[in-house]
Amino acid sequence: MQSGHMLIEEPVRLASVLAPTKEKFFPSLTKIVATLGPKSRSVETLEKCLKAGMSVARFDFSSFNSAYHQETLDNLKKAIENVQELCAVMLDTVGPELQVKNATGEPIVLEAGNHVTITPDCSKAASSEIFPLNFNGLAKAVKAGDTIFMGQYLFTGSETTSVWLEVKEISGEDVVCEIKNAATLAGPIFTLHAAQVRIDLPTLSETDKQIISTWGVHNKVDIISLSFTRHAEDVRELRAFLKSHNLGDTQIFAKVEDFEGLEHFDEILQEADGIILSRGDLGIDLPPQDVFLFQKSAMRRCNIAGKPAIITRVVDSMVNNLRPTRAEATDVANAVLDGTDGILLGAETLRGPYAVDAIKTVSRICGEGRDGIQPATGV
Missing domain, CATH: 2.40.33.10 (PK beta-barrel domain-like)
Structure with missing residues (x-):
C-alpha cells in the first residue's frame, strides 16, 4: 500500500461491521444543524432532537413569520433546560429569493x-x-x-x-x-x-434587515446564514449591520449556492466565519458531475483556512422514509472524511415525520466516518 492511502483495518474491521454498533463515550465531532418547523417544534420532540445529536437549530425565515419562530425558539429553550444540552441558534436569511x-x-x-x-x-x-x-x-x-x-x-x-x-x-x-x-x-x-443567471437583487434584503434587527437582536442569535452570498462585500455589509445592532459576536456563515458565489469563493472564505455549501441550489447552476468537484475543492479550501464548512442535501429520502438510501449514507461518510464540520438537515427535520431519526442516523454515520477509516501504515 502506498504511503498516504487509506484502508479499512482487516480482518477485524470488516468483521466488526456485523456486530451491533456500540455507543461511543465521545459524540461525533461533526455537528448536526437541524431546521425546525412543523414536525420538530414541540418541547418533547426538541428534547429528543437534542439527545439525538442536534448541535445547531436553524430558523429558516423563507418559511413562517417571526411569531411562529419565536414560539419554536421558546420551546427549544425549555428543551435545552430540561435535557441540559447546549444548542446554538442559526438565523437563515431569505436573500434574493x-x-x-x-x-x-x-x-x-x-x-x-x-x-x-x-x-x-x-x-x-x-x-x-x-x-x-x-x-x-x-x-x-x-x-x-x-x-x-x-x-x-x-x-x-x-x-x-x-x-x-x-x-x-x-x-x-x-x-x-x-x-x-x-x-x-x-x-x-x-x-x-x-440557472447561471445573475438576479439584480440585494443579498441582504430589507426584509432580512428587519428580521435581524428585531428577532435576531431580541434573541442574540449565535449564527446568521447569509443566503445566496455572491461576493465578499455581501459578508462585509452584513458584519457592519450586525455591529451597528450590537451583534458583533454573531458569526456569519456564507451560504454559497450559485455560480457567482462559486466564482468569488476564495474572497468570500476570507471574510466569512464559516461556509455552507448549498448543494441543492448548486445542483441547478452546475451539472451533476461538477457538484462533487466543487464540494471537494471548497472543502479543502475551508480546511486549509481553518474555517468550518457545512454541507446540505444529504439524506433527502428521509423526508418520507425512516432510512436513508445506501448512496446517501455513503455520501455523508465521505463528506466527513473530506473534512466536513457540519451536516445541515432541511426538509428532513422541518416537515418530515422522521425528524429525530434523521438526526440520529446522520449523527451515527458521522461518528463511524471519523472512527471507521484509519491511515495506512505500509509504505
Missing part, C-alpha cells in the same frame, strides 16, 4: 411540451399558462435557451412536484417558456431559480 404566488392554493397541472408565461404582473392568478413573479427584472436577466427551475420544494429533485422550463422568447417584461417535464405544482408559493 424569487417566488411565484399561487393565491388559490389549488394544484397546477403542467404538461410537457406546453408553454407558460412568467410575468411580473402579480394581479394575475397563477395557472398552467401563467406564473406571476415577485420580480420585474427577469426578462432583462434571461435569454432564449436559458433554464429555469421551479417548485414548492425547489430542490428535492422530484420530477413530479417541480418543473424544468426552457426560455423560448422575451415579450416585454414577460418570459415565455416551454415546459420540459410533466409536473403538478401544489401549495401557495413556488420558488424559482434561473
Whole structure:
C-alpha cells in the first residue's frame, strides 16, 4: 500500500461491521444543524432532537413569520433546560429569493411540451399558462435557451412536484417558456431559480434587515446564514449591520449556492466565519458531475483556512422514509472524511415525520466516518 492511502483495518474491521454498533463515550465531532418547523417544534420532540445529536437549530425565515419562530425558539429553550444540552441558534436569511404566488392554493397541472408565461404582473392568478413573479427584472436577466427551475420544494429533485422550463422568447417584461417535464405544482408559493443567471437583487434584503434587527437582536442569535452570498462585500455589509445592532459576536456563515458565489469563493472564505455549501441550489447552476468537484475543492479550501464548512442535501429520502438510501449514507461518510464540520438537515427535520431519526442516523454515520477509516501504515 502506498504511503498516504487509506484502508479499512482487516480482518477485524470488516468483521466488526456485523456486530451491533456500540455507543461511543465521545459524540461525533461533526455537528448536526437541524431546521425546525412543523414536525420538530414541540418541547418533547426538541428534547429528543437534542439527545439525538442536534448541535445547531436553524430558523429558516423563507418559511413562517417571526411569531411562529419565536414560539419554536421558546420551546427549544425549555428543551435545552430540561435535557441540559447546549444548542446554538442559526438565523437563515431569505436573500434574493424569487417566488411565484399561487393565491388559490389549488394544484397546477403542467404538461410537457406546453408553454407558460412568467410575468411580473402579480394581479394575475397563477395557472398552467401563467406564473406571476415577485420580480420585474427577469426578462432583462434571461435569454432564449436559458433554464429555469421551479417548485414548492425547489430542490428535492422530484420530477413530479417541480418543473424544468426552457426560455423560448422575451415579450416585454414577460418570459415565455416551454415546459420540459410533466409536473403538478401544489401549495401557495413556488420558488424559482434561473440557472447561471445573475438576479439584480440585494443579498441582504430589507426584509432580512428587519428580521435581524428585531428577532435576531431580541434573541442574540449565535449564527446568521447569509443566503445566496455572491461576493465578499455581501459578508462585509452584513458584519457592519450586525455591529451597528450590537451583534458583533454573531458569526456569519456564507451560504454559497450559485455560480457567482462559486466564482468569488476564495474572497468570500476570507471574510466569512464559516461556509455552507448549498448543494441543492448548486445542483441547478452546475451539472451533476461538477457538484462533487466543487464540494471537494471548497472543502479543502475551508480546511486549509481553518474555517468550518457545512454541507446540505444529504439524506433527502428521509423526508418520507425512516432510512436513508445506501448512496446517501455513503455520501455523508465521505463528506466527513473530506473534512466536513457540519451536516445541515432541511426538509428532513422541518416537515418530515422522521425528524429525530434523521438526526440520529446522520449523527451515527458521522461518528463511524471519523472512527471507521484509519491511515495506512505500509509504505
